[in-house]
Amino acid sequence: MDDGLPSASRPPPPSVPAIEHKGVRYLQDIDGPAQARDQPCGYLLAYDVAAGKLLWQLKVYEVAIDPKLEHDVQEVYFTSMKLQPGGEQLLIENEVGRRYLVDLARRSVKPAP
Numbered sequence: 022m023d024d025g026l027p028s029a030s031r032p033p034p035p036s037v038p039a040i041e042h043k044g045v046r047y048l049q050d051i052d053g054p055a056q057a058r059d060q061p062c063g064y065l066l067a068y069d070v071a072a073g074k075l076l077w078q079l080k081v082y083e084v085a086i087d088p089k090l091e092h093d094v095q096e097v098y099f100t101s102m103k104l105q106p107g108g109e110q111l112l113i114e115n116e117v118g119r120r121y122l123v124d125l126a127r128r129s130v131k132p133a134p
Contacts, residue, residue, distance in 0.1 A: 034098040
């Protein structure tokens with residue numbers, strides 16, 4: 022039924038569970054502008070589990086936002102995040118199917134095959 026009310030232009034970001042490893046919780050940032058980040062998504066956050074304190078943040082991929090277009094339809098969020106064997110890397114996949122390996126010790130990113 023069309024009630025004449027506007028609808029969301031995109032569904033909410035995918036629910037991607039945080040990963041806890043060696044006392045650190047890794048999660049996707051879905052509130053970039055509110056945290057003064059340069060883009061609304063594409064960041065990985067690392068929190069100390071015991072203290073609840075942000076340890077570091079890493080831009081996993083660039084999201085170019087054209088200010089002339091509706092912002093939310095341009096956002097690209099994580100769809101999955103998996104700790105790789107050995108526990109040294111996270112494999113992150115996003116909504117457009119791109120995959121990235123995050124080296125947790127070096128806090129670096131490279132495209133994944």
